Amino acid sequence: MIDKLFVIEGDSNNPHRNLALEAVLLKRLQPGECYLYLWQNKHTVVIGRNQNALAECHVQQLEQDGGYLARRLSGGGAVYHDLGNLNFTMIMNTGDFDVSRQTGVILQAVQMLGLKGEKNGRNDLTIDGKKFSGHAYYHHDGRSYHHGTLMMNVDMSRLPKYLNVSPLKLRAKGVQSVQSRVCNLADLNPAITVEGMKKSLQEAFCDIYGLPVSPLELTEADRDFWRSEEAKMSAKEWLYGEAKVLDFSKEARFGWGTVRMDYSLSQDKQSVQELQLWTDGLDAEFLQEVPGLLQGCLMNRDRILARLSMSDEASPRIADDIACMLLPA
Template sequence: MIKKIYTIESGCFNPYQNMGLEEYLMYQAGEDECILYLWQNERTVVIGRNQNAWKECRTKELEADGGYLARRLSGGGAVFHDLGNLNFTFLARRCNYDVDKQTDVVLEAVKRLGLSACKSGRNDITINGCKFSGNAYYSTGDCCYHHGTILMHADQEQMEKYLHVSRQKLESKGVESVRSRVINLCDLMPELTKERMAVVLKEAFAGRYGLPVEPFPGERLEGGEIRSRAAAFASWEWKYGRQIPFSDEISRRFSWGEVQLALKADGGRISELILHTDALDTQLVTALTEALPGTQLTKAAVAEAFRQIPAQNRLQASMKDDLERLLGLLL
């Protein structure tokens, strides 16, 4: 049961420092606490944990303009951050982690501005059918977080400049471009500021949880550990990941997300496997990429390897079936 709720705002616009603090806070949330963390990144493309950086982002253009590429811990698709966007993160232990309740905070905050929003699809919050907030989720052990964007006056020209969205994904959304499926809240409320948005989020947080909001205690912030986590997010290895000289590659779009699968074969067995996807579920992808190397390149052997990996829910069961069939096309 939650007995204390805290808020903390970052005054830094560097994505690696902000994500380092986010990860640190996840482990700091006590058994009876929930933390609301508010933060902004400057000219940043943030890709999901299992995405291919080069396919999701025009990295040369971004870097030439002084921007940042960042990879988050959670799954989902690539998003563009600038100072016209406010990010939120709810951090709590698993026993107190409630995505619906946390989403209600965002919906109530927007309502306090006189706007009516609703949850749409697997992870979007929309107004009039247009997305202003994309959400993603992460957990490890007993620690969880739910984070998302709030587009206020984001630069949509830069969003289209740096994001490379596949035609399949746009067609699945029934739109022609990235810009046509998003909306800035300032389009509906020109006087909205980041400060006002932060205030209504905190008010809605207090109202939904029925508790007073307190500042997160500064003495619980360990600078050295936060800097160490930030350095890991800034590393080339984390941002870009490894590339393999693959033998075969195949891609598909499913109801749960888009997939690019690449494998390297050696001696009739899978020696390396990479799965790039914008799926929100990251656990099954990790399990598959760890379990399949060493498997014989036969449908029977691959099917048996898939059977050994348990599905924790209906989504994972669907993902397993689809990925097994997809890999089977390469055999």
């Protein structure tokens, strides 16, 4: 049960430092604690845990313009951040994790600023059908977080310049472009500011959980871990992964996300030799395990499902879709 609330505000606009602090807070969380972490990134594209950076982002253009590429621990899709966007992260023990309650904090904060939002789809908040907030979730070692964006005055011209959205995803949303399905809260209420949103979020956080908030002090050990995580988050190996050219490629859109599968088969075509999976699916932990689980697996539905069920994070629905996608029609 949650009995202590803490609020932390980021001290930087660097995405690698900010995402590293998320990892620090998750690691130091104690039973009964719940953290609200508020942070902003400057001129950044953040991709999901299992996405292909070069497929999702016009990286060369972003870097030429002095921007940052970052990869987060959670699943979901690529997003553009600038100082017209505010990020939030709510961190708690997994037993206290409640998406409806956490989402309620965001919706109440927005309502306090005169706007009525609603949850729409798998992880979006919208007003009149247009998205102003996208969410993702991460669970590890009995601790969890729920984080997302709040678009208040984002430079919308940057979205098509830096984001490369899959046509399958756009068709599934029934829109022509990413700009056509999103909105800035300041367009609906010009009085909204980042500082005003921070204040409303803290008030809603206290109200929903029925507790006062305290500032959080980091220890020297926390700061040491923060430095090591920032180095990891900024390393090219983490940002880009290892994309290989394999023999076959398939792409599909399911209810749980868009997925691209690149793979090679054994010489007799009877088993999977190597497989890479790129996806905006929210089940990041399971989806990350899929390539390793299927290496050497016979191209047989029952064998594929048996291999995928070996994961502690296995999702039968996702496993079934992956098996259907991998096997010849």
